Every structure is written in structure tokens, then in C-alpha cells.
Amino acid sequence: KKICVIGLGYIGLPTASMLAIQGFNVIGVDINKKRVEEIKNLTFKTTEKDLMTLVKGAISSGNLKVQTKPEKADVYIICVPTPCIEIDGEKKCDLTYLNEAMKNLRPLLEDGNLIIIESTIPPGTTEEIYNLLSENKKIHLAHCPERVLPGNILRELVENDRVIGGVDETSAKMAKEIYESFVVGKIYLTDAKTAEMVKLMENTYRDVNIALANEFAKIAEEIGIDVWEAIKLANQHPRVNILKPGPGVGGHCISIDPWFIIEKSKNAKLIRTARELNDSMPLFVVEKIKKILNNMDNKKNNKKEKEIISIFGITYKGNVDDTRESPAERVVEELIKEGFEVRCYDKYANEFKYPLYDLDSAIENSDMIVILTDHDEYKSFDKEKLTKIASKMKKKVILDTKNIIDRNLWRDVGFKVYVLGDGKN
Numbered sequence: 001k002k003i004c005v006i007g008l009g010y011i012g013l014p015t016a017s018m019l020a021i022q023g024f025n026v027i028g029v030d031i032n033k034k035r036v037e038e039i040k041n042l043t044f045k046t047t048e049k050d051l052m053t054l055v056k057g058a059i060s061s062g063n064l065k066v067q068t069k070p071e072k073a074d075v076y077i078i079c080v081p082t083p084c085i086e087i088d089g090e091k092k093c094d095l096t097y098l099n100e101a102m103k104n105l106r107p108l109l110e111d112g113n114l115i116i117i118e119s120t121i122p123p124g125t126t127e128e129i130y131n132l133l134s135e136n137k138k139i140h141l142a143h144c145p146e147r148v149l150p151g152n153i154l155r156e157l158v159e160n161d162r163v164i165g166g167v168d169e170t171s172a173k174m175a176k177e178i179y180e181s182f183v184v185g186k187i188y189l190t191d192a193k194t195a196e197m198v199k200l201m202e203n204t205y206r207d208v209n210i211a212l213a214n215e216f217a218k219i220a221e222e223i224g225i226d227v228w229e230a231i232k233l234a235n236q237h238p239r240v241n242i243l244k245p246g247p248g249v250g251g252h253c254i255s256i257d258p259w260f261i262i263e264k265s266k267n268a269k270l271i272r273t274a275r276e277l278n279d280s281m282p283l284f285v286v287e288k289i290k291k292i293l294n295n296m297d298n299k300k301n302n303k304k305e306k307e308i309i310s311i312f313g314i315t316y317k318g319n320v321d322d323t324r325e326s327p328a329e330r331v332v333e334e335l336i337k338e339g340f341e342v343r344c345y346d347k348y349a350n351e352f353k354y355p356l357y358d359l360d361s362a363i364e365n366s367d368m369i370v371i372l373t374d375h376d377e378y379k380s381f382d383k384e385k386l387t388k389i390a391s392k393m394k395k396k397v398i399l400d401t402k403n404i405i406d407r408n409l410w411r412d413v414g415f416k417v418y419v420l421g422d423g424k425n
């Protein structure tokens with residue numbers, strides 16, 4: 001069977017490679033010429049363990065070809081991004097890339113072809129696409145949402161259970177045959193709209209639960225308790241598992257997908273509130289930074305030189321290079337607006353809107369370190385390293401928004417330690 005995978009991003013590339021390794025004849029397509037060249041030459045950047053080896057194996061097997069245009073195949077798997085856009089103040093799913101991919105496919109389609117959409121989409125989208133495509137061709141169409149966790153993609157691609165929703169039973173069964181080649185998890189079949197909703201419900205579940213943790217952090221600050229201690233104790237209950245507060249929810253999935261439910265339903269009230277609460281966290285962090293510095297300032301610094309904030313970690317979560325929708329961007333933007341000089345340090349990040357510094361220049365003469373991402377690196381600083389860091393700072397102050405540091409270790413080298421939700425200030 002010949003399979004054309006459209007979109008070679010963080011889902012399309014591993015999926016195409018996996019299928020090629022299983023012996024399918026795979027054409028990987030990406031409209032971005034540079035991306036195609038980087039894949040061909042194995043020069044693309046990734047923090048996913050073993051992805052490079054997998055792609056190398058797929059290409060050298062002769063089963064994976066990458067190019068910028070699709071060609072005739074038996075099966076088409078669509079893995080293009082479906083970002084969020086704001087129209088008249090309301091956030092909605094942007095189907096531009098998906099529609100463009102479909103437009104390019106239409107002239108290639110033949111009776112009996114199977115199309116699988118992996119991109120995350122609002123409920124009802126697969127049916128709408130089917131109505132358009134099936135006007136003059138007898139095609140099969142299924143939605144099989146990706147579910148892998150960035151940072152652990154290759155393992156989860158194989159091990160996670162999958163949900164496949166077909167526009168009819170044959171479509172779902174045909175799609176199952178493809179995934180069975182490499183998925184060891186269970187594969188569940190359902191209808192297309194249910195599959196669309198399942199994917200959105202998974203990420204919404206996580207978003208709402210993180211929002212609850214973040215609300216607890218705000219309340220803890222208000223009433224003067226340490227939220228981390230409280231969560232740890234509440235989680236001793238056998239049916240309670242509160243997630244972790246933080247500077248906000250980033251990434252291109254959890255911070256976006258709930259909006260695709262909200263756009264389709266007037267009942268999505270809790271979901272909207274949770275989303276807005278998580279979006280309010282960057283500002284909450286900035287308020288805490290201001291309070292800490294104001295309380296320290298004994299008004300002797302009246303000439304008001306610019307205070308320097310050193311940000312540690314700007315990717316959307318720990319140990320990944322992805323900065324999309326990262327709460328750090330809003331924190332930095334707001335701090336600059338408030339008149340601070342901001343220096344960001346993150347050796348994992350692939351790119352960022354603001355300049356990145358090396359560690360030494362980020363902390364030189366700095367007034368405060370703020371940890372926004374739980375990279376392993378910051379957990380591994382030992383006393384010697386921390387002493388060096390302390391010696392470069394103007395004021396030895398740290399705010400850890402992820403609760404990852406050993407508070408006593410930092411205190412030992414002279415830091416005043418604050419943690420988001422610690423109820424101080």
C-alpha cells in the first residue's frame with residue numbers, strides 16, 4: 001500500500017517514518033521546502049529521543065521519500081497544524097492549513113481511497129469535509145486524533161491506545177488496519193464526531209484540572225498558606241490528585257483545544273472559565289515579582305535604575321525545545337512593559353521572541369531570578385554552582401514558579417527564596 005503523509009511536523013514525521021519502517025511505501029509531504037531539505041539531510045533539530053535514528057532508518061530503507069507536493073496514493077494521512085485564531089474577540093479553530101491540504105488532494109483522489117485526519121478539529125469537521133469530498137468520488141474518511149506527549153513521542157506513538165472515528169464503519173476499519181501495523185496499544189472504533197470530541201475532552205480535562213491547581217495557588221497567596229504543602233497533603237486522599245500550579249498553560253494543544261469545544265457549544269462555561277484562569281497566570285506571576293521587589297526596596301533606591309530580571313526557562317514545559325504559546329512570552333512582555341530589563345536564559349529553546357543570553361550574562365548584576373520552566377538543568381545545580389550564581393547577582397532573590405528547586409540549598413548560598421503560591425508577600 002502506498003501512503004501519503006501530509007505535514008511533517010512533530011506528528012507527521014514520526015508517523016511517516018514508523019509506517020515506512022513497517023514496510024509501507026510512504027511519501028512524506030511538507031509545503032515548507034526548508035523542512036523537507038532538513039529531513040532529507042537529517043539536519044532537522046529535535047529534542048525527541050531517537051527520532052533522528054528512526055527517520056534515518058526510514059529514509060535509508062528506501063520506503064520514505066520526502067517532497068513538497070503530494071502524489072497519488074491509496075491512503076492519505078493529514079497531520080497539518082490547526083492553530084487558534086481570534087475572530088471578533090472569540091477564539092476559533094483555524095482550518096486554513098487543513099482546507100489547503102484537502103484542496104491539493106482533491107485532484108489526486110480516486111474511488112476507494114482512504115483519508116485519515118490526525119489534526120485536532122472541532123466536532124463536526126470530519127463530516128463537513130466528507131460532504132465536500134464525496135460529491136464526485138467514493139472515498140473513505142476517518143479521524144484518528146494524535147495523542148502523544150511531546151518529549152516522549154516515539155514511545156507514546158507505539159504504546160498509547162488510539163481512537164478512530166469513521167464517517168462509516170468501513171472507513172474506521174480501513175484506518176485501523178493502517179495503525180495496527182505499529183500501534184501496540186488498543187484501537188477503539190467509533191464515529192467521527194465522537195472521536196473529535198474525545199480528543200478535545202482529553203486536553204480540556206487536563207486544562208480544567210490545571211486551572212483548579214492555579215486557582216488554589218491564587219487563594220493560597222491570598223490567605224497566606226503554601227499551596228504546595230496543601231496539595232501534597234490533599235493528595236494523600238485516595239481519590240484526590242490535584243495537579244501542579246504554574247505560570248500558565250502553554251503548548252499548541254492544551255492551551256488551544258478547549259476553545260474548539262467553546263466555539264461549538266453554549267454550555268461550555270466551566271471550560272471557558274478554566275481557560276481564562278490559566279491565561280491569567282502570567283500576569284499573576286508578574287504581580288508577585290513586583291510585590292517581592294517592592295517589599296525589598298527600602299526606598300533607598302530612589303533614582304530607580306532599571307531592575308534586571310533573569311528568566312530561567314522559556315519553553316512551554318520542561319526539557320522540550322518548543323516555545324509555542326509559552327506563558328514565558330507573556331511574562332516577559334508584561335515585565336518589559338512594567339519597565340524591567342529582562343534577560344532570558346534557556347539552552348533547550350529553539351527560538352524565542354526575545355533575545356536569549358548565556359547563563360553568566362543573564363544573571364550579571366541581576367535583581368532576581370524567576371524560574372518559569374521545569375528544565376532538569378535547574379534542578380541539578382549544586383552548592384558550588386549556586387555559590388557562583390549568587391556571586392554574580394546584585395540582589396540574591398529567586399522566584400520559582402514551578403516549585404522545582406531545593407529551597408534550603410538556595411537559602412544556604414544567601415538567596416531569599418519565593419515559590420509561586422507560597423503565601424508570602
Ligand code: SAJ
Pocket residue numbers: 146147148149150202203206210243244245246247248249250251252253254316317318
Ligand atoms: N502544566 C501545569 N501543571 C501540571 C501539568 C502541566 O501547569 O500539573 C502545564 C505545562 O507546564 C505546560 C502545559 O501545562 O505548559 C501542557 O503540558 P502537558 O505536559 O500537560 O501536555 P502537552 O501539551 O505537552 O501534551 C498534551 C497531552 N495531553 C494530555 O495529557 C491529555 C498529550 O497527550 C497530547 O497528545 C497533546 O497535548 C496534544 O498534542 O494534544
